Amino acid sequence: MIDEQTAREQVVTAADRLFYTRGIQAVGMDAVRAEAGVSLKRIYGLFPSKDDLVIAVLHRRTEQWNTGIATSAEGAKTPEEKLLAVFDFLSGWFRQDDFRGCAFINSYGELGASSAAVAQVARQQKADFQRYVASLVEELGAPSSLAPQLALLAEGAQTTAAISGDASAAAHARSAAQILIAAALGRVPAAA
Amino acid sequence: MIDEQTAREQVVTAADRLFYTRGIQAVGMDAVRAEAGVSLKRIYGLFPSKDDLVIAVLHRRTEQWNTGIATSAEGAKTPEEKLLAVFDFLSGWFRQDDFRGCAFINSYGELGASSAAVAQVARQQKADFQRYVASLVEELGAPSSLAPQLALLAEGAQTTAAISGDASAAAHARSAAQILIAAALGRVPAAA
DNA sequence: TTCGCCTGAGAACGAGCGTTCTCCGGTGCT
DNA sequence: AGCACCGGAGAACGCTCGTTCTCAGGCGAA
Structure with missing residues (x-):
């Protein structure tokens, strides 16, 4: 399994690209999961909520x-x-x-x-x-x-x-x- | 009943205030209805969709x-x-x-x-x-x-x-x- | 008065979302 | 091998939203 730091970066990178190009509210967490290749469960382990992800x-x-x-x-x-x-x-x-x-x-x-x-x-x-x-x-x-x-x-x-x-x-x-x-x-x- | 022009203005005024202060996606059409005092049916008669209202x-x-x-x-x-x-x-x-x-x-x-x-x-x-x-x-x-x-x-x-x-x-x-x-x-x- | 018609109130519907839960396969330890 | 744990896939849940539908009531015409 990929280590926590790498997973964090993948998620933030994916979220950044999606949020920036489509708008934050227009992007669901499932799209972030697909783009990042990190399971939803893991994402919520790293970022307690979508807001936290946005802040990151x-x-x-x-x-x-x-x-x-x-x-x-x-x-x-x-x-x-x-x-x-x-x-x-x-x-x-x-x-x-x-x-x-x-x-x-x-x-x-x-x-x-x-x-x-x-x-x-x-x-x-x-x-x-x-x-x-x-x-x-x-x-x-x-x-x-x-x-x-x-x-x-x-x-x-x-x-x-x-x-x-x-x-x-x-x-x-x-x-x-x-x-x-x-x-x-x-x-x-x-x-x- | 209020005439069409007045209704339009009431709806646009209400929508403007709500959209501007809370953000567009954060405001539901029902909130616009409440603020404008114009029924949902009427609003959709004047503006076919929320997008049209935003444009107005x-x-x-x-x-x-x-x-x-x-x-x-x-x-x-x-x-x-x-x-x-x-x-x-x-x-x-x-x-x-x-x-x-x-x-x-x-x-x-x-x-x-x-x-x-x-x-x-x-x-x-x-x-x-x-x-x-x-x-x-x-x-x-x-x-x-x-x-x-x-x-x-x-x-x-x-x-x-x-x-x-x-x-x-x-x-x-x-x-x-x-x-x-x-x-x-x-x-x-x-x-x- | 009686009958249409129109309107407002709000229920209903279908979709999408954030978040959580379930289940199952794999992995490492004994 | 056997077992306990862990992570992934994705179903499920509860909610909100845009939009449409239902229904009951009021108004004008005959």
Whole structure:
């Protein structure tokens, strides 16, 4: 038999793919079982309820997001480049053919009203991201008001890319970010 | 008996309130009946299925959004003021205590994968808004690349305000918009 | 008044869901 | 080998939902 850790990962991976592409409520636990190849009994042994599974999926999405951002920032030398790397990361993500928007926003829209835990995880992820941006802005020596502005661009790019199916939202966000950064640093920004 | 038009409005109003606050799938048709005070039979006479009702609700949201934006722009004299009025409109909206994010984004996250009609209406609304912003940008004589940037800010503000519960997102978006507009016009923007 | 007709209230139906239970075959220990 | 346990397959259960059907009551026309 596969060990517990592997089973957990298989279930979360399968659930993530199904939830993300079809919506959480539209996916039954039996579909997760089929996709994961793990028996229903085992799944309920690992995750006491579907809600717990949803939370586990969102937690893994948080980690993936964080490492994705970190990886994208690796080649960047200055804080400014690291900030812009966020939008490069988004650009690559938007171009994946299974892209269907930010899982946190989607989950919040679907379950945020009925599940406090889901709302909490989504809020947490957004707060973490805001903190990350804020730390880079501080490192850059720019006024702290720049941070929420850049975060707004990243959020907007995600929903625009999802709904309008316009992957170039990342590029627009990136150039807007450049302008805002330049302005915050007192440089004369190059008009887009 | 109440006439058809009134019944339609009562049903859509009730459904909108319930769908928006609790999520669409979490609200049964019987709850709509109770809230609207219109019999189930009548509802199904007016809207052949729940999907049709959802679409009707989203259509009315579109109208409300458009008139809200237009009203907010009424006092504005220049295209620039009209653009900024969008964010003032958002600010007022975010502060309503029943605010729970953009209904189109929420609906898309919940049903966009399973209902093509819902996805279509959401996409349409976003496209209309983009066109509105683009027309103002053109009127302003700014490069057209400014339009998607401003739209991005508005979208981001909505999701941020919803998930983080941070109504000041509108203010952040507004000042970012001012900077982007100034830069696009070749003026030296005032750092936030 | 009497007869249709229409409407509202709500029961009914069929499907799908989350969750639990049953049963059976295999596995490891003695 | 014999036995106790464990996990998988999937049936079962209780519930909710979208949608339809039934039925009784009220209203207008003759």
